[in-house]
Amino acid sequence: MTVAKRKEKHKEDLRGKILQSARELFMDRGFEHTSIRNIAEKIDYSPTTIYLYFKDKDDIFYALHQEGFIILNQYFKSLGLVEDPFERLKAISRAYIQFAIENGEYYDLMFIVRSPMNALDKESNEWTEGDNAFNFLVATIQECIDKGYFQGMHTEILSFTVWAMVHGIVSLEIRNRCKVVSALNQENLAFKANNMVIEILERMHNKK
Amino acid sequence: MTVAKRKEKHKEDLRGKILQSARELFMDRGFEHTSIRNIAEKIDYSPTTIYLYFKDKDDIFYALHQEGFIILNQYFKSLGLVEDPFERLKAISRAYIQFAIENGEYYDLMFIVRSPMNALDKESNEWTEGDNAFNFLVATIQECIDKGYFQGMHTEILSFTVWAMVHGIVSLEIRNRCKVVSALNQENLAFKANNMVIEILERMHNKK
DNA sequence: CTTGTTAACTTAACACCGTTAAGTAAATCG
DNA sequence: CGATTTACTTAACGGTGTTAAGTTAACAAG
Numbered sequence: 001m002t003v004a005k006r007k008e009k010h011k012e013d014l015r016g017k018i019l020q021s022a023r024e025l026f027m028d029r030g031f032e033h034t035s036i037r038n039i040a041e042k043i044d045y046s047p048t049t050i051y052l053y054f055k056d057k058d059d060i061f062y063a064l065h066q067e068g069f070i071i072l073n074q075y076f077k078s079l080g081l082v083e084d085p086f087e088r089l090k091a092i093s094r095a096y097i098q099f100a101i102e103n104g105e106y107y108d109l110m111f112i113v114r115s116p117m118n119a120l121d122k123e124s125n126e127w128t129e130g131d132n133a134f135n136f137l138v139a140t141i142q143e144c145i146d147k148g149y150f151q152g153m154h155t156e157i158l159s160f161t162v163w164a165m166v167h168g169i170v171s172l173e174i175r176n177r178c179k180v181v182s183a184l185n186q187e188n189l190a191f192k193a194n195n196m197v198i199e200i201l202e203r204m205h206n207k208k
Numbered sequence: 209m210t211v212a213k214r215k216e217k218h219k220e221d222l223r224g225k226i227l228q229s230a231r232e233l234f235m236d237r238g239f240e241h242t243s244i245r246n247i248a249e250k251i252d253y254s255p256t257t258i259y260l261y262f263k264d265k266d267d268i269f270y271a272l273h274q275e276g277f278i279i280l281n282q283y284f285k286s287l288g289l290v291e292d293p294f295e296r297l298k299a300i301s302r303a304y305i306q307f308a309i310e311n312g313e314y315y316d317l318m319f320i321v322r323s324p325m326n327a328l329d330k331e332s333n334e335w336t337e338g339d340n341a342f343n344f345l346v347a348t349i350q351e352c353i354d355k356g357y358f359q360g361m362h363t364e365i366l367s368f369t370v371w372a373m374v375h376g377i378v379s380l381e382i383r384n385r386c387k388v389v390s391a392l393n394q395e396n397l398a399f400k401a402n403n404m405v406i407e408i409l410e411r412m413h414n415k416k
Numbered sequence: 417c418t419t420g421t422t423a424a425c426t427t428a429a430c431a432c433c434g435t436t437a438a439g440t441a442a443a444t445c446g
Numbered sequence: 447c448g449a450t451t452t453a454c455t456t457a458a459c460g461g462t463g464t465t466a467a468g469t470t471a472a473c474a475a476g
Contacts (some may be wrong), residue, residue, distance in 0.1 A: 014453095032322070035433060046455050048436080057434065112320065114240070117384050125394075127387040134388040153404070160378070160389050160397065161404040168376025169369070176325050179335040180342040181368050188331075189368065196369040201359070204411045222424095243462060254426050256465080265463065419476080426469070433462060444451070 015053045017043050022060050023067070027105055031061065031113050055119070061109060062119035068106035069129040075099040076136060090138060090198050093166050097194045099132070100170040112171055123177035137163060149205050162201075169193045223261045225251050231275070235313055239269065263327070269317060270327035276314035277337035283307040284344060293351035294413070298406050300345060301374050303322050305402045309380040320379055325389050345371060357413050370409075377401045 021042040026034040036057055040047040054060045075095040082088040093124040109116055110129075120127060138159045144150055150158055172178055173190050181189055229250040234242040244265055248255040262268045283303040290296040308315040317324055318337075328335060346367045352358055358366055378388055383397050389397055 036435085037433070047434085048456085049454060051435075052453075111385055112379070112383055114383060125387045125391060127385075130385060130388045153407070154400075156389055156393060157397075157400050157404055158394075160380075160386075160402045161373070161408070164376030164380055164401060165369070165373045166376070167380060168372030168374070171320070171379055172368075172372055172375060175218060175320055175322060177319055177335075177338060178368075180338045181331045181364060183333060185364060186370075189365075192362075192365050193369045196361070196365050200408060200412060201370070204408060232459085245462075255463085256427085257425060259464075260424070417468100417476100420474085422471105422473080424469100424471085426467100428465105428467085430465080431463095433448095436459080437457090439456075440454085442452085444449100446447105446449080 009138055014049075015046075018050060018053055018060070019063055019067075023064055026061075026064065026109075030105055031109055031115065052142075058115050058119040061113070062116040065109045065116035066108070066129055068103065068110040069133060071103060071106060072096075072099050072110070072133060076133070085147060086149055086201075087142050088140050089137075089162075089201070091146060093162070093197060096166050097170060099192055100166075100174070101190055104174055107170060108174055111167060112174065118130060134159065134163065162197075165197050166194065169197070216383060222253075222257075225364065226261055227271055231272055234269075234272065234317075238313055239317055244268075266323050266327040269321070270324040272314070273317045273324035274337055276311065276318040277341060279311060279314060280304075280307050280318070280341060284341070293348050293355060294357055294409075296348050297345075297352055297370075297409070299369070300348060301402055301405060304374050305378060305398055308374075308382070309398060312382055315378060316382055319375060320382065342367065342371065359380070370405075373405050374402065377405070 018039060021039045022034065025038050025042065036050050037047045039060070040050055050060070054063070075098060076092065079088055079091045079095060082091055117127075138156060141159045141162065142148070142155050145153065145155060166196055169190050176184055185192065217369070226247060229247045230242065231328055233246050233250065244258050245255045247268070248258055258268070262271070283306060284300065287296055287299050287303060325335075346364060349367045349370065350363050353361065353363060377398050386397055387396055393400065
C-alpha cells in the first residue's frame, strides 16, 4: 500500500506546515498576536482546515510548547557530562537562563502562558515535558545532597525552589517588570541575578 | 458653582462604577475572560461609554493593577514596625506570598499579565507602584547588609533576586506549572517553598 | 422664550477572533 | 459505473476591542 503511505505522508506534511506557519508567526509576533486565521492564510488554506489536524488553538500551542522542551533539552544535553553535581547545578541554571533569553517566546509558551496547559488532560496531573526537565534538576540536587550540600533539606522542594528562582528572574524580564531596577543594571540583569543565585547557593555550602 | 461640582461628582461616580464592575468580573473570571462589553452590560451602559472614562482596555486594567498595589501595601504596612531587618525581610517574603495566594487575580495583573504595562509610557521606565514596593525591599536588604548579612553583595541585584525567588514560586503556582512536584507536596507548596527561601537566606548568614 | 452650544450617551459599524455545521469536489473502492 | 470516503471550503454564530457619527437633554446667551 504505497499509495496509502503517500497519503499518510501528505497528511503529516500539512500538519508540519501548519506547525511551521504557527511557529514563524508566534516567533516574531508572540503568542497573543497569532491567530488561527493568520496561520491558515500563511499556508493558503482555509481556517477550518486547521481543525482537521488540531483539536483547537490550545492544541497547536501545546505542540509548539513541546518543541520548546526539545530545544531546552539541547541546552541541557552536554551538562550530563559534568561530573560534580554542584558544578552541574550551576551549569543547569546558566543554561536555563541562556535558553530563556535566546528563546523568549518559547519560554513564554512553556512556563507562563495558560493556553498550552489547557490541552493537557484536565484533573490529571501529567505534564511529561515539564516532568522530564524537572527530574534532571531533582536528580542533580539529590546528588548534591548525597555529597553533603544542602544538608537536611527536602530534595524535591529545594528543587522546586531553585527552579522558582531562575524562573522568577526570567519571567519578570519577559513580562517587563524589571523597570524597578535602576537603568544601569538593566542590561544583563538576568545574568547578573543568575550569578547572584549561584553565589547564594555557594555561600550556603561554603560557610558550613 | 455647586452645579458644576455635582456634575464632577457624577462623572467620578460612573468612573468608579465602571471600575467596580470590572473588578467584580475579573475577580471571579480572571482578566482573560473579562470584556469591555461585559463591564458595560453589568452597569447598564453601552460599551462605548467606557471609552469616555478610560482610554482603552489596558487603561482599565492599569487602574485595577494600581488597586492591587494598595492591597499589597496593606500586607506590608505593619512590617515597618519589625526592627530587625533580617526578621523584616523574612516577614516581607511571607506577606508577599500570602498576598499572592489570597489575591491571585490581582497578582496576575500586577506581575504577570502584559496588559496593564501597556498603559505605561512606552520607552519611559517609570512604574511608580512597582518602584514603591520594590524600594521597601531594597531598604530592608540594605539594612541587612549594614548589619553584616549578605557581605559584599550588590544591594539592588540581591533585592531583585530575592523578589524573583518569591515571584517565581507564586507565578509557577498561578500559571499551573506545579504539576511536576509530586502530588503530596502540592498542598501549600508555595508556603513550603517560601520557607525554603527563608532557610536558604538564613543558612547563608549563619554559617559565616 | 427661543436659539445655539455643549455634554453624556447610544447606534451602527469595522475589522478582527475561535469554532462549528453543512456543503463540494475529487479520489478510491466494490 | 455507482457508492463511499477523503480533503477541503463556504457560510455562519457569537464573541472581541474600538471608532465615527448621531441623538437627546441640559445649559447659556440674546
